[in-house]
Every structure is written in C-alpha cells, then in structure tokens.
Amino acid sequence: MKKELFLLLGTNLGNREENLSKARNCIQTELGGIIKVSSVYETEPWGFSSELQFLNQVIKIACDLEPYEILEKIKFMEALVGRVRSGFEGYSSRVIDIDVLLYGSEVVNTAELIIPHTKLADRLFALIPLVEIDGNVQHPILKKSMLELLGECGDSLQVSIYIEKKT
Numbered sequence: 001m002k003k004e005l006f007l008l009l010g011t012n013l014g015n016r017e018e019n020l021s022k023a024r025n026c027i028q029t030e031l032g033g034i035i036k037v038s039s040v041y042e043t044e045p046w047g048f049s050s051e052l053q054f055l056n057q058v059i060k061i062a063c064d065l066e067p068y069e070i071l072e073k074i075k076f077m078e079a080l081v082g083r084v085r086s087g088f089e090g091y092s093s094r095v096i097d098i099d100v101l102l103y104g105s106e107v108v109n110t111a112e113l114i115i116p117h118t119k120l121a122d123r124l125f126a127l128i129p130l131v132e133i134d135g136n137v138q139h140p141i142l143k144k145s146m147l148e149l150l151g152e153c154g155d156s157l158q159v160s161i162y163i164e165k166k167t
Contacts, residue, residue, distance in 0.1 A: 001064060002032075002062040002063060002064045003062075003063060003064070003103055003104030003106070004035075004060060004061075004062065004063075004102070004103075004104055004134075004137070005031065005060070005061040005062075005063040005070065005100070005102070005103050005104075006058060006059070006060055006061075006100075006101040006102040006103075006130060006133070006134075006137070007027065007058065007059045007061065007074075007098055007099065007100060007101065008056060008057075008058050008097075008098070008099040008101050008117070008125075008126050008129075008130075009023050009024070009056065009057045009058075009059065009096065009097070009098055010054050010055070010056045010094070010096070010097040010098075010099070010125075011023075011054065011055050011094065011095060011096050011097070012045065012050065012052040012053060012054040012055070012093050012094065013052065013093050013094060013095045014082065014095050016054075016055040017040070017055065017163070019055075019081055019082070019095055019096050020040060020055060020057055020096075022080070022081045022082075022096075023077065023078075023081050023096050023098060024037070024057075024059065026077040026080055026081065027059060027061065027077065027098075030073045030076070030077055031061050031063050031065065031070065031073060032061050032062055032063050032064075033061065033062055034059055034060070034061055035060045035061060035062055036059070036060040036133045036134070037057060037058070037059050037060075037133075037165065038057050038058040038059075038129030038130070038132045038133050038165060039057070039129065039132060039161050039162075039163060039164045039165040040055050040056070040057045040161075040162045040163040041055070041056045041057070041125060041128060041129055041159050041160065041161060041162055042054070042055055042056075042159075042160055042161075042162040043055075043056050043124075043125040043157065043158065043159045043160075044157040044158050044159075045093075046123055046125060046155075046157060050093050052093055054125065055162055056125045056126070056129060056159075057129060058101065058126070058129035058130045058132070058133055060133050060134065063103070067100075067103060067106060067108050067113055067115055068112070068113065070100060070103070071100070071112065071113050074098045074100070077096075077098060078096050078097070078098055081095060081096040082095040082096065099117055099126075100113070100115050100117060101116060101117045101120055101126060101130060102115070102116050102117075102120075102137065102139070102140070103115050103116075105138075105140045106140070107140050107141060116139055116140060116141060120139070120149070121139065121142060121149045121152070121153065122153065122154070122155060123153075123155055124150075124153055124155040124157060124159045125155075125157070125159050127146060127149055127150040127153055128150065128159050130146050131146045131147055131150050132165070134146065135147035135150070
C-alpha cells in the first residue's frame with residue numbers, strides 16, 4: 001500500500017537549480033510519482049557557517065517501499081547528482097542532500113535511519129515548504145500538524161522564496 005513520503009532537498013554547491021532538477025528526476029525514476037512540489041526557498045545554512053546559501057524544496061511522493069529501501073535509493077540518488085560523502089559527521093556545504101521528513105505514520109529510530117526527521121520541528125527551511133504542500137499532515141510522534149509546528153518553531157534563520165511554485 002502506498003504511503004505519503006515527504007522529502008526535503010537541499011543544495012548550496014555548484015548549480016543549485018540544476019542540482020534540484022537532477023534530484024527530482026532521480027526521485028521520479030527511483031521512488032515513484034511525484035504528487036506535489038513546493039516552491040524553492042533560499043535559506044541560510046543551519047548548524048554551521050557558510051557564505052553559500054541553500055536552496056531547499058519539499059517533495060511529496062506516493063511510495064510503497066520499505067524505509068530502508070528508500071534510504072538506500074536516496075544514497076544512490078545523492079551520489080548520482082554528485083554528492084561525495086566525506087565521513088565528516090557535522091553539517092557542511094553539499095551538492096545535494098535528500099532527507100526523509102515523514103513517511104505516512106511510520107516511526108523508525110535506528111542508527112541508520114530516523115523517521116520522522118529528528119530536527120523537522122526545529123527547522124523553518126523544512127517546515128515552510130512542507131506547510132505549503134500540506135500543512136495538515138500530522139507529525140506521528142508530536143501529534144501536531146505541520147502548521148502547528150511552524151507556529152511553534154523557534155528557528156530565526158532567513159527563509160525566502162527563490163522560485164515560486166507554478167500553480
């Protein structure tokens with residue numbers, strides 16, 4: 001049975017718009033049909049300092065894969081787009097980052113994968129585009145809608161529309 005999968009795309013190296021486009025194409029091929037995409041937002045780096053701003057976008061997909069299959073496909077897609085994993089455990093600039101925000105009402109908490117994303121409620125750059133797509137979707141642990149979490153978010157980093165979604 002297909003579930004709603006929400007992915008966050010982020011890039012701040014190279015041709016950022018092209019990186020997002022390549023990631024969306026890979027997602028369409030590897031994970032299934034894209035149902036909705038948010039506008040593209042330009043955001044300040046979160047958790048580290050860089051003069052390079054990020055472009056972020058949330059994508060909603062109908063997917064029937066198991067969570068670990070999704071993770072393996074994400075690692076494959078990131079490599080295809082040009083991400084090289086350095087082994088560094090902190091936040092850093094990157095060609096592409098694809099994070100699982102939500103997968104239906106799934107809760108996974110292992111060393112390899114955590115769903116819902118642990119920092120979702122703390123990041124405007126994830127909440128704003130997610131609310132744009134579906135503000136009523138519920139956080140399976142916090143039992144609040146994304147719209148409620150956005151209203152409670154203490155993040156003060158700048159998030160602004162870079163490319164508005166065509167309706």
